[in-house]
Amino acid sequence: xxxxxxxxxxxxxxxxIARTPRLLVTSDYDGTIAPIVSDPTKAFPHPESxxxxxxxxxxxxxxxxxxxxxxxxxLAALSRLPVEVQLVGSHGSEFDVGFVHAIDxxxxxxxxxxxxxxxxxxxxxxxxxxxxxxxxxxxxxxNAEPGIARQALKKVRQGAANxxxxxxxxxxxxxxxxxxxxxxxxxxxxxxxQESASAAVFFGDDxxxxxxxxxLHGPDIGIKIGDGESLAQYRVDSTEDVSTALAFLLDERxxxxxxxxxxxxxRLTLLASPRSVALVTPDGTITWMCHPxxxxxxxxxxxxxxxxxxxxxxxxxxxxxxxxxxxxxRTMTVETRWxxxxxxxxxxxxxxxxxxxxxxxxxxxxxxxxxxxxxxEFGQVAIQIERETFGLRILGPNDPLVLxxxxxxxxxxxxxxxxxxFAVVDPSEGPITLELRCGTWDLAPSxxxxxxxxxxxxxYWSTWADQLILPPLKxxxxxxxxxxxxxxxHAPSGxxxxxxxxxxxxxxxxxxxxxxxxxxxRDAALTASALVSVGSLQEAEEYLAWVHDVLEKLPGPERLHxxxxxxxxxxxxxxxxxxxxxxxxxxxVRVGNAxxxxxxxxxxGPIVDLISTxxxxxxxxxxxxxxEALPDVDWELVCAMVSAVQRRWQEPDHGIWEIRGxxxxxxxxxxxxxxTVDRAVTLSEQFGRSIDPAWADLRQTISDEVxxxxxxxxxxSFTAAYDGTDLDAATLRIGLSGLIDPADPRFAATVVATEAxxxxxxTVYRYHHDDGLPGGEGGFHxxxxxxxxxxxxxxxxxxAEALFAQLVSVAGPTGLLSEEYDPVxxxxxxxxxxxxxxxxxxxxxxxxxxx
Numbered sequence: 001x002x003x004x005x006x007x008x009x010x011x012x013x014x015x016x017i018a019r020t021p022r023l024l025v026t027s028d029y030d031g032t033i034a035p036i037v038s039d040p041t042k043a044f045p046h047p048e049s050x051x052x053x054x055x056x057x058x059x060x061x062x063x064x065x066x067x068x069x070x071x072x073x074x075l076a077a078l079s080r081l082p083v084e085v086q087l088v089g090s091h092g093s094e095f096d097v098g099f100v101h102a103i104d105x106x107x108x109x110x111x112x113x114x115x116x117x118x119x120x121x122x123x124x125x126x127x128x129x130x131x132x133x134x135x136x137x138x139x140x141x142x143n144a145e146p147g148i149a150r151q152a153l154k155k156v157r158q159g160a161a162n163x164x165x166x167x168x169x170x171x172x173x174x175x176x177x178x179x180x181x182x183x184x185x186x187x188x189x190x191x192x193x194q195e196s197a198s199a200a201v202f203f204g205d206d207x208x209x210x211x212x213x214x215x216l217h218g219p220d221i222g223i224k225i226g227d228g229e230s231l232a233q234y235r236v237d238s239t240e241d242v243s244t245a246l247a248f249l250l251d252e253r254x255x256x257x258x259x260x261x262x263x264x265x266x267r268l269t270l271l272a273s274p275r276s277v278a279l280v281t282p283d284g285t286i287t288w289m290c291h292p293x294x295x296x297x298x299x300x301x302x303x304x305x306x307x308x309x310x311x312x313x314x315x316x317x318x319x320x321x322x323x324x325x326x327x328x329x330r331t332m333t334v335e336t337r338w339x340x341x342x343x344x345x346x347x348x349x350x351x352x353x354x355x356x357x358x359x360x361x362x363x364x365x366x367x368x369x370x371x372x373x374x375x376x377e378f379g380q381v382a383i384q385i386e387r388e389t390f391g392l393r394i395l396g397p398n399d400p401l402v403l404x405x406x407x408x409x410x411x412x413x414x415x416x417x418x419x420x421x422f423a424v425v426d427p428s429e430g431p432i433t434l435e436l437r438c439g440t441w442d443l444a445p446s447x448x449x450x451x452x453x454x455x456x457x458x459x460y461w462s463t464w465a466d467q468l469i470l471p472p473l474k475x476x477x478x479x480x481x482x483x484x485x486x487x488x489x490h491a492p493s494g495x496x497x498x499x500x501x502x503x504x505x506x507x508x509x510x511x512x513x514x515x516x517x518x519x520x521x522r523d524a525a526l527t528a529s530a531l532v533s534v535g536s537l538q539e540a541e542e543y544l545a546w547v548h549d550v551l552e553k554l555p556g557p558e559r560l561h562x563x564x565x566x567x568x569x570x571x572x573x574x575x576x577x578x579x580x581x582x583x584x585x586x587x588x589v590r591v592g593n594a595x596x597x598x599x600x601x602x603x604x605g606p607i608v609d610l611i612s613t614x615x616x617x618x619x620x621x622x623x624x625x626x627x628e629a630l631p632d633v634d635w636e637l638v639c640a641m642v643s644a645v646q647r648r649w650q651e652p653d654h655g656i657w658e659i660r661g662x663x664x665x666x667x668x669x670x671x672x673x674x675x676t677v678d679r680a681v682t683l684s685e686q687f688g689r690s691i692d693p694a695w696a697d698l699r700q701t702i703s704d705e706v707x708x709x710x711x712x713x714x715x716x717s718f719t720a721a722y723d724g725t726d727l728d729a730a731t732l733r734i735g736l737s738g739l740i741d742p743a744d745p746r747f748a749a750t751v752v753a754t755e756a757x758x759x760x761x762x763t764v765y766r767y768h769h770d771d772g773l774p775g776g777e778g779g780f781h782x783x784x785x786x787x788x789x790x791x792x793x794x795x796x797x798x799x800a801e802a803l804f805a806q807l808v809s810v811a812g813p814t815g816l817l818s819e820e821y822d823p824v825x826x827x828x829x830x831x832x833x834x835x836x837x838x839x840x841x842x843x844x845x846x847x848x849x850x851x
Contacts, residue, residue, distance in 0.1 A: 003248040006241065010234045013221050014245065017199050018252035019306055020219060021581040022061045024197035025053070025249065026188055026212070027242070029068035029075060031172070031205035032225055035239045038143055040131070045079050046239060052246035057084035059250075060257055060509050060585055063195040067091075067184045069171060069208055071133035086191065090133050091169050091182035091208055095190075107179040110165050111137065114177050117160045125152040136167075136178035149173065171206040184208060185215035198579070201249065203242050204232070257509060257585035261306070263287060265504055265583075266812035266828035268303070269325060272332045272487030273347035273457065276356045277500040279303060279832070282325050282813075284336040284343050286312035291356040291438040292399065293566055294490065294497055295517040297377035297591075299356075299401070299438060304503055304589050305580040308415070310375030312436065314343045314360060317367040317424055327814055330462040330479065332487055333454065334814070340366040341427070349457045350448060353492055355439040361450065362425060362432040370434065372403060372410075373420040378577045378589075385412050385419045390443045391435075392421055404435040404443050461486075469535040471842075471849035474808060478845050480815035481838040482534050485527050488835050494542035495519035495566045496527045499819065499831035505586035506820055506830050510775030513586055515593045516819075516831040518571065520563040521547070522656065523835055525606035529613045530839035533846060537621075540614045544637060547607060551640060558644035562600040562658070563593060571596040595658040601648055602656055604641040605672030605679075605737075611638055612679040615687065626687040635689055642680045642695060649673040649702060655721075656730050661772040664721035667710040668730035674702040675737050703739055710734070711746055717753035718746065726769035727757045729783035732790045742793035751790045759787065761823035762806030778820030778829040781807060785840025792847055804844045817841065 003011065017023065027033050030040075033049035057064035065086035068075050072089030081087065088095050115130070115137050122128040127144030130137060139156055141149035156175050161168045167178040176182075184204075192200055198219070202212045205225035213222040213231035222232035225242060236245060255261065263281040268288075271278040278289035278300075287302040298304075302311035315322075316338045325336045333346040341364035348357045362368050374383060376397035383396035387410055394401040403421075410421040425432045433450050437443075446453060461483060470478045488497040499516035506512035528540035550568045551557055565571060574592040582589050611634045618629040649670065652663035677699040684691040709722040710731070720728030732754060734740050735747040742748075758765045763779025764787050784807050791800035810821050810828065817837035819830025 003244055003251075006236065006245055006248065007234065010223070010236070010245065011248065013234060014201075014249045015252045017201060017219060017221050018249055019256050019308070019581060020199040021578065021585075021587060022063075022196055022198045023056075023253065024063045024065070024188075024192055024195055024200040025056050025246070026065045026067055026191065026200060027053070027203040027246075028184075028205060028209050028212075029066050029070060029079060032203045032239060032242050033066065033246075034079070036142075036172070040140065040142075041078070043078065045081070046243045048243035049239075049246055050079075050081060052243065052250045053085050054082045055250050056246070056253065057082075057086075059253055061581075061587060062253060063191065063197065065191050067187050067191075067212065069138070069169070069174070069176060069206075071131070088187045088191070090135055090178065091176065091184055091187075094134060095187075107135070107165070110163070111135065111179045114160055114163075114166065114179070118156065118177070121152055121155050125149075125155075128152045133176075133178075135180045136176050136182065138174055138176040140174050142173035169208050171208045183211050185211035185213075188212045188215050196578075202232075203245070256306075256581075262584040263303070264812075264827060265818045265830075265832050266810065266816065267814075268812070268816070268832055269327070269334050269814045270332065270484060270487055270500060270816060270833055271334060271345055271347050271358070273349050273357075274460070274489075274491035275353065276347050277487065277497070278347060278358060279500065280325075280334055280336070280345055282336070283322050284314045284325075286345070286358065286360075288501060289356070289358065290517070291376075291401075292354060294500065295515075295566055297380075299374050299376050301375060301378050301580060303501065304577075304583055305379065307373065308375075309379050309580055311371065311373050312358075312360070313371040314362060314368055314434075316341050317369050325814060327480070328458065330465040330483070331458040332461050332483065333458055338364075338366070340364045341368055343368075344454075346454060346457050348453045349460055350446075350453055351437075352439075355437065357438070358436040359450065359453065360434040360436075361454075362427045362434070365428045367424055367426050368432070370408070370423045370425060371420065372422075372434075373418070374401060375418060376401065378591075379418075379579055380577070382417050383419060385410075385421050387412065388443055393441065393443070399439055400441045401436075401438050402441060402443050404437065404445075405433075408432065408434070464536065467535060471845040473845045473849045477808065477811065477815050478534075478842055481817075481842050482531065482536075484816060484833050484838050485531055485835055485842075486536070486539065488527065488833075489539050490519075490566045491542075493567050494546035495564070495568065496524035496539070496543055496835065497566075498523040498563075498836070499834045501831045502591060503586070503589045504583050504818065504829070504831045506777035507586070507775040508584050508825075508827075508829070509586055510777075511586075511588065512773055512775055512777055513582060513588060513590055514595075514831070515574075515590050516834070518563045518565060518593060518596075519546075519568075521560060521603040522562070522600070522606045525610040526839050527835045529606070529610045530842050532610070532613050532617045534842065535617075537614060537617055540610055544607075544611065544614075544634060548633065548637065551637075556644070556647075557604075557640040558647045560603060560644070561596055562598055562603055563596055594660070595654070598654040598658055599651065599663060600655065600658065600669070601645075601651060601653040602666075602669040602672035604644050605675035608638050608641045608676045608679045612683055615683065630683060630687040630689070635683075635687075638680050638683060641676050645673045645676045646694075646698060649698075657728075657766055657771075659771045664723060665709070666721045666728075666730075667706060667718055668720075668728065668733055670702060670706045670710070671731075671733050671737055671739050674699060674706065674739050677702065678738070706734065706739060707746075715753060717750045720767055720769070724769070726767060727753055728767045729754055729758050729764050729780070729786060730766070732786045735793055736786060736789055742790075747790075748794050751787070751794050751796075754787060754790070758783070762803070762810055763821045763823050778822045780820055781810075781817050781834070781837035782840040785837075785844050788844045789847055792851060797851065800844075801848065804848060807841060807844065811841075 224230040224232035301309040502515035503513035574594040576588040655666035764783035818828040818832035819834040
């Protein structure tokens with residue numbers, strides 16, 4: 001039987017529930033996965049059902065169980081179901097781990113009396129048999145003549161079934177008397193609770209299964225086999241249909257969990273304004289956007305939960321793949337084109353701080369279908385949509401939200417909880433403009449025409465891009481990297497995001513899913529330095545002002561956290577958005593980041609290095625006054641960072657990679673401590689600033705310790721930390737920073753060891769040691785960039801060029817890089833776009849162009 005033979009509505013329901021975060025698949029036994037036969041001892045399950053249940057149980061976030069009226073020992077022996085499938089016997093009272101309800105001595109005595117009574121009934125009626133169970137006894141009349149069967153059942157109903165303490169369950173040709181509570185619905189709820197299931201499927205054919213159907217709610221699905229009244233929403237004819245339905249459910253869930261329906265991360269394109277970001281898929285779906293800030297709750301979380309998590313889609317009425325997607329040159333405006341249809345997306349700039357606006361302009365000669373399904377706060381707030389004269393008003397969330405769409409006729413649908421809006425539009429007579437406005441109820445026309453608003457937004461980017469000093473190598477890609485870095489700058493605060501997203505996985509289906517929508521001191525300093533290197537100083541100056549504001553709230557600079565919110569406050573506790581299944585089933589979806597509470601003693605180095613880079617850039621721009629090139633406010637920050645290093649450099653920490661284990665004496669952190677002091681001493685010499693003589697001594701002390709304790713003769717390399725032999729790509733910074741002469745044989749050996757141990761094709765892994773978290777991860781683009789620089793420093797230019805070419809080749813079609821890359825599956829991983837990756841790419845092009 002083909003899945004196409006199943007009812008269409010059932011297929012749709014199964015396809016939908018296959019996309020639930022944690023799925024519980026349950027079934028009765030007789031009459032569902034096994035046919036009804038005259039000899040109960042020969043009721044073997046369909047092999048197809050067994051295979052499907054076993055495979056479902058093996059999938060991530062999926063539990064499979066059989067809840068049967070049979071005794072557990074008989075069910076296990078007869079079904080031969082594998083251990084992966086949970087078995088529950090005796091109508092839900094008998095679990096693998098024992099009885100839900102303990103059987104006391106009185107109950108045991110009652111059970112003995114029931115056995116005697118039913119054995120007497122069976123002896124007096126031909127074809128009637130008795131089945132003994134640990135907490136019940138059943139009278140089967142399937143093989144008796146109809147008249148005899150009715151007589152036997154009547155005898156039990158009028159007799160033992162009325163005894164005090166007896167629980168009665170009737171099914172097809174059977175009556176069962178139990179001395180404890182038996183309820184398949186209660187068993188289903190127990191399994192649901194144990195597995196934290198967000199939705200359940202139950203297959204059943206008997207009247208005893210109605211107790212389970214009665215417990216289904218929300219997204220759950222009940223499927224009745226055969227005729228008769230039922231609470232189940234769906235129905236199939238036979239046990240063979242059950243096998244087909246299970247196989248279909250398995251295929252749908254496996255496909256969803258593998259990410260087959262998830263947009264490839266590298267193909268997602270960033271939209272940005274000075275204070276907001278969003279992502280659009282290659283087929284024109286707004287898949288990610290948060291409000292009121294980039295680190296707030298998502299209005300559209302399609303990226304982490306599919307259509308049910310919120311999306312805003314535009315596409316041709318006649319289904320077709322898009323022909324292209326590209327940025328308008330030197331801007332953050334994106335055009336997605338199909339034959340005879342185009343949608344242009346951008347985030348307007350002429351809105352207040354309380355607003356997050358998105359404009360979508362549809363042009364062309366073909367009709368388009370628009371689907372608008374906002375789901376504020378990651379879909380945790382139920383919404384309703386009201387039609388207004390000039391668009392739609394969204395009710396439910398605390399913050400107002402409207403979609404201005406004059407002339408568009410909307411159809412409103414509901415899934416029982418949330419509403420969505422659909423429209424077919426014809427742009428052949430003029431552009432269709434859709435203006436999403438978060439943070440206002442205003443549906444009136446904007447002060448400026450749409451074309452003026454677009455020109456205003458685009459000039460912000462193009463004017464800035466035209467002033468950049470870009471390397472001649474891959475200039476278009478470098479410009480896009482620079483624009484991407486600036487797109488991660490939050491202009492109102494001066495902070496810089498590490499990435500635009502949360503919880504894009506480092507391992508598909510794994511748990512390494514982190515929230516990067518915050519300002520890491522290290523990442524932001526490196527991003528600002530990269531922007532200074534291409535001639536833009538403003539971002540660095542505003543970021544340093546942001547750091548000053550953060551420091552004013554602390555008792556001392558040594559108490560800096562590794563990261564802060566956009567406005568420089570502490571992060572809330574890391575939490576899980578449990579209603580979202582995650583990208584390609586990669587759970588949990590996290591908000592917040594527990595790394596906020598870690599000790600990361602490398603953060604001071606990048607900040608002082610940024611100040612040094614900025615000071616020299618000012619000189620290069622013609623500022624000759626030392627006090628203007630290195631103003632007091634920046635020097636004060638240098639002194640604060642050195643003070644922090646003086647107090648804490650000898651402590652162990654969690655390192656640049658924020659390993660969630662015990663602190664270690666990480667070589668990279670010590671190197672960054674040295675960078676802090678070295679750049680400070682050098683700045684004092686170059687700009688006439690007085691310093692404590694102890695600074696120079698401290699610089700030498702740190703250097704001596706790193707060279708002594710960081711080197712390991714056994715592995716012929718500098719290692720991740722003083723106490724181990726494990727390698728870490730971050731130790732390449734020992735030569736890249738200048739702590740050791742790149743001509744030193746120990747640095748050359750470290751480069752060789754890093755290549756041999758951590759490089760894989762076009763990428764370089766951070767490390768391979770056990771970091772206390774399950775699963776794997778991809779290689780890091782930043783680590784590949786470090787190796788390119790290390791190759792150049794050790795005279796391996798051809799290797800550097802080859803690795804750079806590979807790094808360029810994995811960028812997405814619009815030039816964006818995520819955090820990581822899987823060289824085996826050849827797919828991007830991690831949050832996107834990632835500042836680390838783009839600043840590394842820029843640095844490589846600059847170095848290769850200079851040599």
